[in-house]
Amino acid sequence: MAASEQLLLSIEDLAVSFDGFRAVDGVNLYVDEGELRVIIGPNGAGKTALLDLICGKTRATEGSILFRNKQLRGMSENQIVHAGVGRKFQAPSIYESLSVFENLELTYPKGRNVLGSLFFRRTEEVANRIQATADMVGLGDRLNDLAGLLSHGQKQWLEIAMLLIQEPELLMLDEPVAGMSQAERDQTATLLNRITQDRSVIIIEHDMKFVEQIANRVTVLDQGKVLAEGSIERIKKDERVIERYLGH
Ligand SMILES: Nc1ncnc2c1ncn2[C@@H]1O[C@H](COP(=O)(O)OP(=O)(O)OP(=O)(O)O)[C@@H](O)[C@H]1O
Known part of the structure; x- marks a missing residue:
């Protein structure tokens, strides 16, 4: 259920330095x-650097990242994926020469029902899961099409589906609607609201209209620090946020 008030991710005193610069x-x-x-903030505020730390792409110099009481700091990127954290980067990383189905099959979690005698059932189970996940992102009738033939927005949704099929409890997306048409943005907002019925999502976003469509709470980063946090209504009126970011 949405908004269960249970803490999923608890980050404290987190810091990373690159050559002495605290991003x-x-x-x-x-x-x-x-x-x-939703995480917003000016260019260079540390938004991407923060997600990089959570997913283990870079290593924190200080602080703690507790995910369901498991310390992610120090884990490898793979271990963090297994712990239930999925990350989508800005540039799509789908295989254009494979079908939508094959792309989803590639990221289907391995290691379940490994007994050979279960092979047929497994195949059916995989196909069902792929169909259900594709339906969720609006690609249910495109499974046999080459991914390269999809529109820009559909490619982004496919990539989200490739993460969803791994059933992450936390999904992190970096500017998911960049380059999308207005209709695709609206569909993405609907998709994200659907996705958060079963999991949490952290999104980096610059498009304030889109932020208003989707956000529960907004965190504003500036110079590596949290400048403000709260509902979108409160953030829009915050003098310091207007001065440092929204007023530009
Ligand atoms: N892996 C890294 N190695 C060195 N410097 C880094 C690394 N990651 C981030 N930085 C630096 O940290 C600062 C914050 O960058 P970051 O990409 O997190 O900003 P951002 O808030 O995501 O900005 P934008 O909105 O432009 O994407 C920048 O000065 C960047 O060069």
């Missing part, structure tokens, strides 16, 4: 189960 500088961030959190 993330003492961040606290708490994300509930079923929450859709």
